[in-house]
Amino acid sequence: MPEELVVETEGLTKRFGARVALDGVDLSVPAGVAFGFLGPNGAGKTTLIRTLLGLTRASAGSMKLLGLPVPEQRARALQRVGAIVEEPRFHPHLTGRQNLQIIAAARDEAARGRVDGALRRVGLADRADDKVKGYSLGMRQRLGVARCLIADPHLLILDEPTNGLDPAGIQEFRAMIRGLVVEEGRTVFLSSHLLDEVEKTCDAAAIVDQGRVLVQGTMDQLKGTGTGANEVIVGVDDLDAAQRALADDPRVGALNEADGALRVTFAGDPAFAAELNRILVQAGVAVYRLEPVRQSLEQRFLEITSRLEAVPA
Numbered sequence: 016m017p018e019e020l021v022v023e024t025e026g027l028t029k030r031f032g033a034r035v036a037l038d039g040v041d042l043s044v045p046a047g048v049a050f051g052f053l054g055p056n057g058a059g060k061t062t063l064i065r066t067l068l069g070l071t072r073a074s075a076g077s078m079k080l081l082g083l084p085v086p087e088q089r090a091r092a093l094q095r096v097g098a099i100v101e102e103p104r105f106h107p108h109l110t111g112r113q114n115l116q117i118i119a120a121a122r123d124e125a126a127r128g129r130v131d132g133a134l135r136r137v138g139l140a141d142r143a144d145d146k147v148k149g150y151s152l153g154m155r156q157r158l159g160v161a162r163c164l165i166a167d168p169h170l171l172i173l174d175e176p177t178n179g180l181d182p183a184g185i186q187e188f189r190a191m192i193r194g195l196v197v198e199e200g201r202t203v204f205l206s207s208h209l210l211d212e213v214e215k216t217c218d219a220a221a222i223v224d225q226g227r228v229l230v231q232g233t234m235d236q237l238k239g240t241g242t243g244a245n246e247v248i249v250g251v252d253d254l255d256a257a258q259r260a261l262a263d264d265p266r267v268g269a270l271n272e273a274d275g276a277l278r279v280t281f282a283g284d285p286a287f288a289a290e291l292n293r294i295l296v297q298a299g300v301a302v303y304r305l306e307p308v309r310q311s312l313e314q315r316f317l318e319i320t321s322r323l324e325a326v327p328a
């Protein structure tokens with residue numbers, strides 16, 4: 016059975032004038048995991064989330080949320096999606112519980128029955144009858160997640176959810192996310208610029224830089240353990256023809272040129288390298304080198320971030 020995907024994008028592109036914020040993003044987020052969307056500041060994380068949610072319009076490409084094409088069926092898809100894009104806002108003079116009751120009242124009976132459970136799930140049961148104006152940032156973030164839970168979402172989308180939290184707040188948040196995934200079977204898609212956070216919280220991730228997904232897979236795949244290398248350097252006689260031959264293959268992740276060769280990433284079985292060779296040869300491209308890249312996730316991420324820091328502002 017094919018893996019169920021909760022987010023799928025193909026060639027998703029978003030331009031702001033001449034600036035390309037998303038550059039042909041192909042992303043596949045499987046159901047039932049915590050998925051990290053990891054990249055440095057300005058990589059395009061918020062833009063991807065805003066585009067998925069319909070807060071901004073894509074310039075090109077296609078997307079599916081919970082298997083439904085968006086924007087065509089966005090309203091239906093969003094019924095089972097909860098999202099926090101900016102710091103969540105509440106009525107400060109009302110209690111946490113009252114804030115959630117207002118949200119639930121606008122929905123159905125089932126939603127009204129979820130208020131207490133949601134408060135317990137995010138660890139706010141003890142403080143539920145305190146006014147929100149006395150809540151810490153971490154408590155407001157967790158109340159934001161509780162608000163999402165009122166809709167009993169399959170998918171939660173959280174943009175940099177631990178920004179500004181202290182170490183204790185981060186730990187509580189992480190435990191809460193693991194609970195949502197492991198105990199309740201929900202999928203959590205969270206963006207972050209912190210490798211450590213994604214490593215500790217997530218089962219799978221994509222690394223994004225300058226609007227492009229460089230690599231995606233399970234944490235084991237990304238770390239280069241588990242199934243091993245998932246990136247190869249391919250030396251060919253015709254780079255353009257090779258790119259054309261591989262561009263539409265769904266198994267191929269990022270395709271980049273580096274030092275006169277192609278760097279090809281793919282998730283899953285390393286034996287796909289042999290298939291890659293076959294595809295190229297069948298397309299009439301001569302392959303004279305095929306070499307796995309073994310790199311730790313940390314090396315990879317540091318390389319990306321240090322290169323960005325070296326660029327003058």
Ligand code: ATP
Pocket residue numbers: 031034035036054055056057058059060061062063208
């Ligand atoms: P951060 O962690 O800093 O929020 P990010 O990965 O979320 O970074 P985005 O906010 O998605 O990155 O920005 C990606 C690129 O798109 C940046 O170069 C940014 O300047 C640009 N951008 C985002 N929104 C707009 C906008 N409304 N108008 C013009 N450019 C924009």
